[in-house]
Amino acid sequence: MATGALRPHIFLQNTSRTEHFTAPSMGGGSPTVVPPQNRQMHAAELRQQFAQVEVAQQALIAQQQQANVQTAIGVQVEFESMHGVKMAAESLARDHSGIELMNGKRPAMTS
Numbered sequence: 742m743a744t745g746a747l748r749p750h751i752f753l754q755n756t757s758r759t760e761h762f763t764a765p766s767m768g769g770g771s772p773t774v775v776p777p778q779n780r781q782m783h784a785a786e787l788r789q790q791f792a793q794v795e796v797a798q799q800a801l802i803a804q805q806q807q808a809n810v811q812t813a814i815g816v817q818v819e820f821e822s823m824h825g826v827k828m829a830a831e832s833l834a835r836d837h838s839g840i841e842l843m844n845g846k847r848p849a850m851t852s
Contacts, residue, residue: 773825817843 794816801814822828834842 773827775823775826 798814798816805812805814820828820833828845830842830845834840
């Protein structure tokens with residue numbers, strides 16, 4: 742049943758107008774430009790640091806076993822982003838792989 746047939750005396754005209762809209766993700770300010778980084782060198786440094794942590798962790802595990810301590814040893818890692826670049830903290834957690842994001846903080850703003 743058509744609406745016009747039920748109320749033939751109501752004529753809606755000029756009930757809308759066009760407005761300019763910018764999506765929040767697209768509007769405001771200029772995008773942050775991250776300078777090019779040497780990713781291979783950075784990855785090599787991270788691998789070296791993780792290797793050092795693994796050696797230290799194995800030593801702690803050996804000490805625990807000698808002392809007959811039954812607690813697990815985990816690794817805590819702290820990430821720091823470049824100034825002005827938002828870190829995708831949610832992507833750091835990988836629950837299905839046993840990686841848990843414990844907390845995050847924003848550095849104090851300095852003027």
